Amino acid sequence: DAMVIQNPRYQVTQFGKPVTLSCSQTLNHNVMYWYQQKSSQAPKLLFHYYDKDFNNEADTPDNFQSRRPNTSFCFLDIRSPGLGDAAMYLCATSRTTQGRTEAFFGQGTRLTVV
């Protein structure tokens, strides 16, 4: 029944070693988001896709990239993870970009950088 699926749930990577986090959805939603949530903090939007249209937040570091090869899948690439990138990464989807539609979240991937 899971509608937004993130893999893996836990990821350990080495300092500076590229890492990719995955998200898939069975909802056929147009919009997909990546949020970063550091310990005891609110989720912070990194970027979102409306269909294939990529929208980066102004303060998202260049170290973070994303790909959306099709409607169902979206990837978060961290080119050179630093210790400060350790966080929970949350993928979410919504049907439209209209504010009244809620976002559906995956279970998250907890990233540890060693």
Add this chain to the structure above:
Amino acid sequence: AQSVTQLGSHVSVSEGALVLLRCNYSSSVPPYLFWYVQYPNQGLQLLLKYTSAATLVKGINGFEAEFKKSETSFHLTKPSAHMRDAAEYFCAVSDPPGGGNKLTFGTGTQLKVEL
């Protein structure tokens, strides 16, 4: 820019007692407001949403929230707390139409339920 403020980063109640989690918003246009719950090491689950229809919104797990424009508030309540309600709760506001439906979250309130 739209924002929400959650008063009280930690709230502790006894099982069976009233739960009240506070959220105030700032918005130049009629807001769309949401409450999400997050259990440890889990994603966020929608509890309820306000989208300019009824001001009293009922959600899942017995929670409800009332939109009060005069107070710019959207507080979350539950008449009787259960142990399973222990979690972190986030209030959020979304962009106006055309803004991408991006959510801006409050800093969260950790709810502890004691026997």
